[in-house]
Amino acid sequence: MMASLIFAVSVVTLLMFFVSYCRSLTAASSRHQLSWEVRDVTGISALPTGKDFVRVSQLLQLCPERPDDKTGLQAVGLYYSILNFVQRTLGRLIPALQPWTEQELAGCANFAVVILDRRIAFSREVLAQQGEL
Amino acid sequence: MPGLLASAIWYFGVLLEVAFVVCSIWRGSFFRYFFLNLYFLFALGSGVVRYFFLTKFGVSSGEYYFAYFYTDVLLTLALYVALTSLYTRIFGELQFGKYVRLTAVLLLLGTALFSYAVVAQSEQRLSTAFAYELSQNLYFVGLVLTYILWGTVIKLRETRTRLVQFILALGIYFSAYAASYALVNLASKYSVVHIMGPIVSCLLPLSWTVTMWRHSEDSRLMTAQLVAVQR
8 A cells, every 4th residue: 555655656756857857858949940951851841849759750860860869869759758648548538738738749849850950960060071081 | 696687787877877977077067066976986886895795695695685785875875965965056045055954964863763763673683674764764855855856946946957957867766766666565576677776776877967968057948948837
């Protein structure tokens, strides 16, 4: 009984800290100005929506990785999966959750687009350096 | 001897602990976050001690059992001090640092006395039972303190990215550890629950290293964006 209670409380606090941690990762990318290149590649003219995340993640796999963005992307990817699950299950029972999950999913997609933007810039830099050699 | 998977997780954890210390030296923040580094240095030291006792006496020996629980209580104390140092940094600008340290010492003494009172009636070996009880209670106190600290961060609108992410990662670590402990008690027959603790131990050095590497001391974020429900 006590173990079940501790487990339930810790899972709730774990989720709360995890959501805030992921938001702290995505918050940094919210002020980033997207370049025309990434807009061109992704076809996103204004702000990304939650549905863009999967497509952008596929594009990310085609780009050379930068050493410091992999862990953040994995954490946000996990957050995206949890949100998707919440939207498909709880979101149907509690419609008030839908706008919140959609907003969060869009934040995840924006984070992925910003990483793609940085990777494109990184690849361009590497190519320019190779050209100089 | 532990299995291949347990050994791989242990080596990965050691690698991450070294990575955090190296990264904070590299970024010139070793002394700024001295107690966080000290915790990982203690973790590395306790890993060496445990390995020595494991290879010399075996996993089921009393010596290894004793070394394991005493290094565990030392590590928990070091983490408690690291958490107190985060409190001091948050409250430092309000000139509350002295009161934070005093409260932390009193809370630690209270937890130690409570743990002693619990094990004093037990017929088990008092010293190891006390170490186990103190460690477990300090983890619980740590979780509550991290929760309060997070509330304070939101209330004070703290913007330092590193501090915010260190506190959130600590909250994830304490919660996940408490959940894995509870899961071991609930479903100990499943072997998968026994490796959850070591996996969770890797989360803290991993997230702290990423934070140290990605963000400078000047990085700022809007705390209001981190609250799940916007106010």
